Amino acid sequence: MSVPLQQMLRVGAYVAKQHLMGVRRYPLVLMLEPLFRCNLACSGCGKIDYPDEILNQRLSVEDCLGAVEECGAPVVSIAGGEPLLHKELHLVVEGIVRRRKFVYLCTNALLMEKKLDLYEPGPFFTWSVHLDGGREEHDRSVCQDGVFERAVEAIGQAKARGFRVNINCTLFNQAAPDKVARFFDDVMAMGVNGITVSPGYAYERAPDQAHFLNRRRTKELFRDIFRLGRGKRWSFSQSGLFLDYLAGNQSYRCTPWGNPTRNYFGWQRPCYLLGEGYAKSFRELMEETDWDRYGTGNYEKCADCMVHSGYEATAVTDAVKNPLKAFAVAMRGPRTEGAMAPEIALEQQRPAEFVFSRHVEDAVQRLHRAKSLAESPASAD
């Protein structure tokens, strides 16, 4: 089973409670980015294109745990950058587990073996290792040879010590269904607990803009992959309805508040993938974001997005409202033949706004001001 029973029950109870209380917007997974610095520079990454001053910043342990408390989501996904570069990350994980929340620590695994001793295996903690395919595909995706090998070695070590390990796989338009299917066979044979798979989001700051998938191509690719997976018992850490959506069988609108993001800039609007603005508190994010301005059909930058951080929460809400449909899909797997669900029209979407540089300049100026204040003779008095 890719998701522990305890997690299914706790998250299920949390979702049911929100619905009973009539809460319209609630978070499922907190995306916590304690830093942006990484020890790789992948061609499809839109997270590390910051000046050094920003890359050198870290959220403190107190900031991270404060965000966990403020948000209240039952699951925390720690992303980055490369989170293991944060020297106190084990204390963050320890604090989250102590709060009985489920932690997924996303890593490229380069530092994982070295850091294993700092972490405790248990049902509340899962390593989520970034692997975009077999040796050739993954090393190409991360733009460095030998990374796949080291990740596989680290997965083996972690499994031997009793850790839960998932792999986190992003697919781009060069993905060949037969190779992806073989890769899924191989990781299941390695003993990983679950596979998280998603099409790459077309980050405006990613160095390689040529290989992102459009929606039609995404759905065809996933149908081809799932067809090859029939009877294979691949264990996905995602809901059946989300996988059915990837295969083109559900018309879902995104739920950006389902996976709220906290990083150095604050609470990111509207989602993990898009930094269009920042709120000072979680409450401000939820209450003062104009959510209707975002999502496929509403905003140009959302046109091709089908990423789990935007749509898994939609699938979960659908499952709560339509349990029989969810059960049927979970039993038979995603449908890979027949007509696809209608596509959301894009004619009314508002054009993209480009605000990245302004946010970065503001943050750098704030850092300079704080530095000169700290260095001024008056502050030394």
Ligand code: SF4
């Ligand atoms: S569709 Fe939703 S999740 Fe995707 S980029 Fe837009 S707001 Fe974010």
